[in-house]
Amino acid sequence: MSDTHTKIAIITGGSRGLGRNTALAVAARGIDVIFTYCNNKAEAEKVAAEIKASGRKALALQLDTGDSASFPAFAETIAAALRDTWGRNHFDYLVNNAGHSAPGPIATMSEEDFDGLYRVHFKGVVFLTQKLLPLIADGGRIVNLSSGLARFSLPGYAAYSSMKGAIEVFTRYLAKELGPRGIAANVVAPGAIETDFGGGAVRDNADLNKFVASVTAMGRVGVPDDIGPMIANLLADENRWLTGQRIEVSGGMFL
Template structure:
């Protein structure tokens, strides 16, 4: 890893939007460390693809729903970076890892709610806290939210509510980290055709058509629609964007 290159950490980078973000960052000349939960083979394939683009890449296992594991992850990451660059520091953190929950509020269990809180809020909060001492001043954090924090879709009350909490957290972090010139923004994708949530948006033709019908650009989103926006926010061109929610949905439910 070249010390002059910027370095981004992307959680949940082995598939779907995270994979697309990691590759888009590499295309901007940024080196990438990605995390995966269980699929090491897929994560290693993404890292190989990034290296083929001429950037450095590595993949580490991390369950972002288990904040107790961050004490172990942080030194693994920083030891690797010190060996490669001479510095333990990163420039960007993209909090992307997550899982879906489709359940009416009346049927949602406490465990289901806790699982979503742990991965989508508590994990984001404490991983950010853990890595902030190793983030270069002038860097950036991008949290991933959802169009469901703005619009309602039956069965997504918990997921949408927790994503809304992440959006508020983003603004607080932007304010608190301003003295370090660390920009904090949130990207909120609309419905995207990936394997997220069992591929529901991608594979259920009725849901796909319904979303396309309420989207100004007339289709459901694709991973390629998202990664480039995240990568842009990690460039100098985005230096004056801070504390913002950027919805990338093709004009869904306007």
């Protein structure tokens, strides 16, 4: 039987960090969740179990968002899951969250690291979104993740931040081209957050943590609960007239 009233979100990189927090926050708002993980199936299954325990449906799917050749098959898997689990042909929300860090100064950064960041943070987002566009319901939402580093500059993050800058421009074009379908596309740009991202440096390096807090208006480092609920809120109908915007959620870093 079709469940046309329940909303469905797809979140990439949902097994840990901000993606995990976002998946749980979205589920807490009564939305079913399909999320991807790259390698850690055990952690993904824990997140799925937690969502199911809250009363929502959850499905964890393996996907390397840097491997664009796998996207057509992934889209077919999504289409089958929508039919089999929800009796539907479309989902409502796409959150492109998956990512990694490969810091290094411009003088010594490798092409391998650069290409890896490009495949995951820019090319992967562009072409995964493209392949899923036929499955996104009219009136849906797309949220892409950028970074505060696309606005302010810290040595060592030139490549990563450049990909995020590209995503911000791409998102404005998504908003323009998908507007006729009533699909809103926005960017959320977190500041420094205490997660395992980048080896957990912001979380575990006391000096770095103190520095971030010192340049943040709110006087502390961000935590995942500062981001996931904000993204979940952005998907709500109350924000239907918001599109093509960059929303920085950094507690006021480098104001």
